[in-house]
Amino acid sequence: MYELFFKKLNEKVSFTQEEQDIIRDYLTPKKIRKRQYLLQEGEVCKMIAFVEKGALRSYSVDEKGNEHIIQFALEGWTISDLYSFLTGEPATYNIDALEDSELVLISKSAQEEILKKCPKYETYTRLQVTGAYLAMQKRLTSIISQPLEERYNSFINLYPDIVQRVPQHMIASYMGLKPETLSRLRKKIAEK
Known part of the structure; x- marks a missing residue:
């Protein structure tokens, strides 16, 4: 476990083995079955999930019961309700597994500890958030134009x-x- 996580981590920022060991101490492995929820709308999102194996989706459900998929996350991708994770407000999205999946979870408190102990992780986090914003902007532009x-x-x-x-x-x-x-x-x- 964690092989793909550290491979992707090091593609963005180069971490020493010691730094990786610090980060590893704060990671939580989780297996979820197909159709199992990782997060339900209304809960506070307390983690970011990295997909080691499998596929997940993030979606909302409108008043007519129609699902609107916001994101897919396959191997090597991260998924979360970032707004809820950062603000502590209830999630507006559901996240569930499309396949049996193996995840690496980072809780909010774990992330804060990693940031204190491993300053390069802040660069990684900034690059991840920037990437998520750019992907959202690109998708929005695509939809409208x-x-x-x-x-x-x-x-x-x-x-x-x-x-x-x-x-x-x-x-x-x-x-x-x-x-x-x-x-x-x-x-x-x-x-x-």
């Missing part, structure tokens, strides 16, 4: 193996489409 076919291709580039791992209706939800619309779009792309 890219043609549908371009948006789908961007999605496939972002998540290359997702089509084999996630049901089409969830991909449609992520893209803000009805499943039938996505089906027509995929057919049109295949015909080219």
Whole structure:
């Protein structure tokens, strides 16, 4: 456990073995089954999850019961309700497993301790938050300005193996489409 976590960590900031050992002391491994919740709307998000193995999604449910997927997280990605995690306010998103998954959790208190003991971790955290913001901004720009076919291709580039791992209706939800619309779009792309 933690192999992929430390590989991704060191891709952003180079940590010594001693620093990695300090960080390791604050990590919590967790296995969750397919369809099991990691977080439910209304709870306070107390951790950030790194996906070692498996797939998760973050989503909200509207008043009609429709799911709106905000994020997928596959191996090497992190997932959380960052607003709730940082502010301590109730989460607006649900996070559940799409596959049996193995996670590395970092609680808020653990993160604060790591930040005290390992200053380079602050750089890593800043890069993670900046990356999340940039991804959100890019997605928003894509939704409001890219043609549908371009948006789908961007999605496939972002998540290359997702089509084999996630049901089409969830991909449609992520893209803000009805499943039938996505089906027509995929057919049109295949015909080219």
